[in-house]
Amino acid sequence: MLISDIPVGGPISIEISIDNVSYEMPSSVVASKNGYILIAPFTSKGAVIDFSSYKDILFNLYTIDPSTQNRVVWKNINIETIGYKASDFSSAYYKISTNVFASIASECDRRFNQRISTEASGSITLNSDNEIIPVTLIDVCNKGLSFSINNKTAPDYNNIYITFSDIANGKQFNFHFKCVIIRSQISGERCICGCVVPAPSREYLTYVFLKKIEYRINASKEQEQQNALKDAAYVASQSIDNTSSGFHSHISSKSR
Incomplete structure (x- = not known):
């Protein structure tokens, strides 16, 4: 099954994965084209969330295969925001594309709902x-x-x-x-x-998605600060060791 085989109006779920923690957001297909589909975007206060500004995020798409009734998945899909005219008016949509066939999804694909x-x-x-x-x-x-x-x-x-x-x-x-x-x-x-x-x-x-992004950014900054402190402590300890070694060498030479 190709992603463009999902019929218009067909229910789907977009799984957003950040650092091996994921959750699913339900949606449906607005238009189906050769090699890609369009879905309604996720918004905040009327503004479309543009995922292109976020790094290291994986997107998977789930749906039910109408011919087999199996839950199927396309992993690591491409998602971008585009303008498209549907139902006699233009709006922003997510364009979702992939070159791979769907594979049968198992329940183990559903990850823990991070709080x-x-x-x-x-x-x-x-x-x-x-x-x-x-x-x-x-x-x-x-x-x-x-x-x-x-x-x-x-x-x-x-x-x-x-x-x-x-x-x-x-x-x-x-x-x-x-x-x-x-x-x-x-x-x-x-x-x-x-x-x-x-x-x-x-x-x-x-x-919830943006709270996860915020948490990930803060955790990354905290880790960077901890690494910087460790590096500073190491440099300081090396400096003390070198100073101490030089002092003892000076004392030894005086003794001779």
Whole structure:
């Protein structure tokens, strides 16, 4: 099966891999051409995310082969943003191309959903009333999130709405959506709640992706700083050793 064999409207998932950590973003085919397909782009505040500015990212594409019903994958696809006229209006789309045939995907291709730490402030509201309860986010991933809340105001049931704002890689995001609490744990005077996001929006998935990019950049900078400190410590120790050696040589020559 070639990538251009995916029919228009066919559901697909784009897997974005960064340092062996991945997650999938659902989409569908807008147009199918000879050797490539077009899909709707991922956006943030109405602006298309251009992946060409990010380095060392791999993209895989998954879909269901209509003839065999097998889940198939094209690995390391090419993705670029182009302008295209569809449905009588022009817009930006992702052009996805590859020269290889699809291979059958296994569940082991699905990697762990990395959670990214955050200390964003937010609030939750319950279905039963309009009371607003402050919370602090702990971490987020493409399928869920966790937050901490005062023990005295912890919700008694699972369905809630969460509202929070955060900055990811320099972009501002504001959210209000439904969550389902699947676990809770007392920690001192706080209660930690883990949630599933039943229908993550494209905006939320973009936010999580950019948080991963931000984390990777910060981790890389921290590693560079640690390496620089190690190098400086080594140079300093060598300088001390050389000075000490020269001092002892001077003493020895005086003794003779």
